[in-house]
Amino acid sequence: MACVFGVDVGGTTIKFSVIGEAGTICERWAIPTNAADAGASIPADIAAQLVVKNAELAQTGEAALAIGVGVPGPVRDGMVERAVNLGWSQMPLAELLHEATGLPVTLLNDANAAALGETWMGGDETCSNGTAVFVTLGTGVGGGVIVDGCVLNGRHGCAGEVGHMPVKGHDTRQCGCGKTNCLECYCSATGFVKTANDLYDAAGDPRGFTEGKEVFELVAAGEPLAVKARDITVGYLADGLASIMCVVDPQEVIVGGGLSHAGDLLMEPLAERLAERVFPAVRGRYALRRATLGNDAGALGAAYQAFQLLESLAGEE
Structure with a gap:
């Protein structure tokens, strides 16, 4: 069985997987990320793990044939242009x-890797050669766009930055990227909590929410202000997704991250609002689903890309 390495580089942990061509994860392990000295030792740390593991695999005749790596930052021509939480700039990884x-x-990019992983192995039916929009709703909003089975990377490695689409907000919020009123200001878990706290403060009933799940508990109980906060968030998200869908016409839209754990409390109103906002010709002709792969998505997507690289190299011979 042909296999490759899938590597997911994070700010605190580097996750490794040995993955077969059918998407089977044969082995997983992880090491802490050493971000000291602007992450200077990280490439060597990754390489050391892979060299040792491949020597072990070779003893059984199953040595990995390629490496796929997802990293937290824009990527172009094999170069990590910037990864703030690793301290990297122009790292030829x-x-x-x-x-x-x-x-x-x-x-x-790690979000693009997760998008590929979800489209490859996350659904009931493979969408690996199709078109998909992937969005994660966590501390920020990440995402990726897959077109005909390939990551839409863009000229500067910045395509798929769903969270930084400009929106017309009901107030003014500063984004970590330096702009104001990006989509993630309203649709991240952080933005959702702020919207809820603002509504309750304005009603003279301050709650001091710190996590989205606290608000969703009140949504489940039918608390009107919590429901309003959810609906405001869903409105921004649906409008953003509908805009992307007008450009790429996806087979599926995949929602992951912490807020997606609310399940139907998020997904049902999102499905309704999205159906209202999409181009009429595609209404009812796409799938909307939650992400299913969790922490394995990035490694699987990186592995899928590695298999594609092997196919390309074989075609050149």
Whole structure:
């Protein structure tokens, strides 16, 4: 069975997987991320893990053939252009890993990797050669766009930055990217909590919510202000997704991240609002679902990209 390495580089942990061509995860392990000295040791740390593991795999005749890596930042031509939480700027990660391991390396943004993983292995039916929009609702809003089975990366490695779409907000909020009123200001868990706290404060009933699940507990109980906060958030999200869908016409729209754990309390009103906002010709002709792969999505997507790289290299021979 052909296999590759899928690597998901995070600010606190680097997750590794050995993944077969059918999407089977044969082995998983992780190491802490050493971000000291602007992350200078991270490439060598990754390479050391892969060299040792591949030597073990080779003893059984199952050595990995390529490496796919997802990283938290824009990627272009094998270069990590910037990864703030790792301290990287213009890090030639693909070249460094190839030199250390001798294996072909493909590199992609971590949200794009998760998008690929979900489209490949997350649904009831494979969408690996299709078109999908993926969005994660966590501390911020991340995302990825897959077109005909390929990541839409863009000229500067910044395509799919769903969370930084400009929106016309009901107030003014500062985004961590430096702009005001990005989509993530309203649709992230942080933005959702702020909307709820603002509504309750204005009603003279301050609650001091700190997590989205606290608000969703009140949504489940039918508390009007909590429901209003949910509906405001869903409205922004549906409008943002509908805009993307007008451009790429996806087969499926996938929602992940912490807020997606609310399940039908989020997804049912989102489905209704999205159906109202999409181009009429595609209404009822796409799937809307929650992400299913959790922490495995990034490694699976990176592995999928690695298999695609192997196919490309084989075609050149």
